[in-house]
Amino acid sequence: xxxxxxxxxxxxxxxxxxxxxxxxxxxxxxxxxxxxxxxxxxxxxxxxxxxxxxxxxxxxxxxxxxxxxxxxxxxxxxxxxxxxxxxxxxxxxxxxxxxxxxxxxxxxxxxxxxxxxxxxxxxxxxxxxxxxxxxxxxxxxxxxxxxxxxxxxxxxxxxxxxxxxxxxxxxxxxxxxxxxxxxxxxxxxxxxxxxxxxxxxxxxxxxxxxxxxxxxxxxxxxxxxxxxxxxxxxxxxxxxxxxxxxxxxxxxxxx
Amino acid sequence: xxxxxxxxxxxxxxxxxxxxxxxxxxxxxxxxxxxxxxxxxxxxxxxxxxxxxxxxxxxxx
Numbered sequence: 001x002x003x004x005x006x007x008x009x010x011x012x013x014x015x016x017x018x019x020x021x022x023x024x025x026x027x028x029x030x031x032x033x034x035x036x037x038x039x040x041x042x043x044x045x046x047x048x049x050x051x052x053x054x055x056x057x058x059x060x061x062x063x064x065x066x067x068x069x070x071x072x073x074x075x076x077x078x079x080x081x082x083x084x085x086x087x088x089x090x091x092x093x094x095x096x097x098x099x100x101x102x103x104x105x106x107x108x109x110x111x112x113x114x115x116x117x118x119x120x121x122x123x124x125x126x127x128x129x130x131x132x133x134x135x136x137x138x139x140x141x142x143x144x145x146x147x148x149x150x151x152x153x154x155x156x157x158x159x160x161x162x163x164x165x166x167x168x169x170x171x172x173x174x175x176x177x178x179x180x181x182x183x184x185x186x187x188x189x190x191x192x193x194x195x196x197x198x199x200x201x202x203x204x205x206x207x208x209x210x211x212x213x214x215x216x217x218x219x220x221x222x223x224x225x226x227x228x229x230x231x232x233x234x235x236x237x238x239x240x241x242x243x244x245x246x247x248x249x250x251x252x253x254x255x
Numbered sequence: 256x257x258x259x260x261x262x263x264x265x266x267x268x269x270x271x272x273x274x275x276x277x278x279x280x281x282x283x284x285x286x287x288x289x290x291x292x293x294x295x296x297x298x299x300x301x302x303x304x305x306x307x308x309x310x311x312x313x314x315x316x
Binding site: 041220 | 258261263270275281282283285286287289290293294297298301
């Protein structure tokens with residue numbers, strides 16, 4: 001176990017392992033998303049109130065879920081990086097931010113498209129769910145801008161980690177916003193007291209989409225992590241050898 | 256045709272799914288381009304300093 005952990009923490013080993021895991025995560029994610037998309041669009045029955053417009057749920061909810069998951073990954077990794085001074089943890093936080101920003105944008109955009117026919121409006125200023133999700137987008141932007149403004153990677157890691165942690169208060173606010181305040185947004189469907197309030201034929205494609213998008217996020221995160229590892233390890237011999245050879249890394253363990 | 260019209264909500268539904276596809280593709284392409292650019296940059300830098308560090312091993316940037 002310790003040998004395994006030690007090897008995992010070794011950057012060349014991690015770089016190689018991440019590279020070999022990416023196709024599995026991406027492939028599994030795409031299979032689930034293919035099923036979820038097909039079943040969500042053509043198999044699940046239309047909603048008795050919203051008709052076929054409810055099918056937007058199959059892209060909106062996974063996007064919103066990942067916008068929060070990516071932030072939690074970022075905040076937890078930032079905390080680990082600050083407390084234990086772990087470079088790889090900071091790399092995880094830095095890799096998660098742009099992905100989270102994309103998913104937040106997607107959640108806002110698909111929510112807006114869904115809101116037009118259902119609420120009669122693209123956007124409602126002052127709605128707690130919409131506003132807190134928009135704040136999330138700005139937190140991601142702020143995090144990335146802060147990183148971009150600091151040249152030294154180590155300083156950028158620490159400064160941006162503090163911002164990520166402060167912004168984490170927004171995550172529970174987003175989740176509970178529809179319960180704490182009156183919102184146009186509907187209440188929770190899956191994570192609620194009494195279990196999911198949705199029919200199985202509608203639920204399974206949704207679960208497949210959430211899980212599929214999570215796997216895709218994991219693949220993209222590993223992909224970006226490899227870049228972050230290269231940046232932090234750019235002065236080492238293994239990166240030099242890897243980049244000059246143009247192949248896979250020949251770390252001490254892999255020789 | 257019924258499937259395309261989505262009970263009159265076709266425009267909203269298909270736009271949402273199309274946008275999702277575009278964002279996922281953008282995520283993937285952005286990550287890939289960043290990685291290959293980084294490797295090219297590092298490679299150019301290493302090649303430029305290769306003679307100077309030959310036999311020394313570690314180099315100070």
